[in-house]
């Protein structure tokens with residue numbers, strides 16, 4: 001059934017998909033659900049290569065594949081084979097990583113395999129701030145981690161240069177929070193010194209406002225409520241403006257988010273087109289509408305296994321979810337989403 005031209009409730013299969021290749025992580029970052037959920041072991045958290053193939057080979061129009069979810073992709077046992085398979089199909093493939101494990105060998109292998117992009121999380125310009133955000137598995141800062149990640153970034157860029165290629169595109173990703181936003185201009189300078197291709201700045205992805213304040217998401221909900229840059233708009237605007245100026249001076253591409261909510265409603269368009277363009281699949285085969293929903297009990301629209309991706313994509317739950325966005329009466333989980341609110 002077509003509701004509005006271009007926005008069918010049963011659209012063609014997507015050209016993009018994000019796949020959680022592992023649920024395991026070597027860090028416990030303050031803003032990530034991994035920190036607040038039971039630990040997932042490396043074997044238990046791994047998406048099998050067979051399941052991966054069944055998923056991506058069932059998507060004939062696939063052009064872009066993100067191999068990342070709630071976990072560190074470099075812990076996925078089949079990551080390189082997945083990259084090679086995607087590249088072999090002509091699909092642009094990449095992932096975000098905390099880069100703690102991104103040594104020279106990984107970098108060389110990824111460059112040789114033809115990875116299209118590697119985005120590295122760096123939420124501070126100093127070791128103190130960065131390590132205070134990206135804790136180790138003991139829920140405490142790991143001294144030396146900042147220097148290691150910066151060294152690994154240099155190694156990745158050196159391997160790419162040695163190979164004489166322009167890919168993978170290397171971006172730094174900075175999650176802006178009250179505790180780190182003042183360091184953004186210095187991070188721009190560091191990014192320019194390193195020679196990365198772009199600095200991507202984003203806000204916290206979700207407020208968790210749809211969840212029970214005393215329930216299983218209470219801790220991350222409380223964290224998000226206290227750390228949003230929206231709470232200190234003036235300081236955030238100043239930091240963003242300074243970052244923009246340093247980026248212009250140093251010739252670095254930078255992407256900055258909005259500080260305040262900005263969600264204009266166009267009656268002919270959904271406020272978010274994720275459920276038409278792409279999907280997020282967890283390592284357990286749960287199909288979710290996007291990567292902004294942390295927690296599969298908040299929005300799972302179907303499961304792979306007994307059903308194919310196409311069956312889920314065109315199933316009733318997906319159609320109802322799309323209809324809600326199209327009618328501007330979205331599922332509760334969308335209302336606290338930074339993308340929906342225009343602040344991502």
Ligand code: SF4
Nearest residue numbers: 272290292334337340
């Ligand atoms: S509005 Fe946000 S939570 Fe809802 S589908 Fe879009 S990205 Fe996902």
